[in-house]
Amino acid sequence: KAGVTQTPRYLIKTRGQQVTLSCSPISGHRSVSWYQQTPGQGLQFLFEYFSETQRNKGNFPGRFSGRQFSNSRSEMNVSTLELGDSALYLCASAPLYGYTFGSGTRLTVV
């Protein structure tokens, strides 16, 4: 079966812009989580959605938001981009335990 698909793979944005990243989970998986990975902070949890509801949220400012659609696809949005938002953004889906991660979207803010 297909894995977790994240689009786009690479993105370059300018400070102050906004960006939307997309994640399609494995078919049948209802939980989708987002993580940010940077060299300085490592892997940090952003939020988790389950059946279109945000079930868990990490310690990120309100500029980071997400949503999940009825087909379990998820999007995350970052508004008013800052240089520090440059990172690899990973999406993961799970039936219950043991996440499957996508290849990530590498966002560069210039």
Place this chain on the structure above:
Amino acid sequence: SQQGEEDPQALSIQEGENATMNCSYKTSINNLQWYRQNSGRGLVHLILIRSNEREKHSGRLRVTLDTSKKSSSLLITASRAADTASYFCATVKTGANSKLTFGKGITLSVRP
């Protein structure tokens, strides 16, 4: 915030040798998982061990969990050059649904 602390931060071994990586964590957990990441790509789930389990095997991987010491170890036997990657332990805290809290990772280099 990081829950897990992996040790060592970097490990370099010869192909065929065993690699042992350690992880310590701070709070009570539901389960602990190990992931591998190649060159900044996505994470690959290796193995999950529940808080009521002490040891688990999967192919060349052996994971142990000591909840009294809040620590886990990952052993890769007969390492191969293809095992070169970063390895992360991640915990799911008790009552935290399925949110993963990662350590900073261990960089493993396996020399051919």
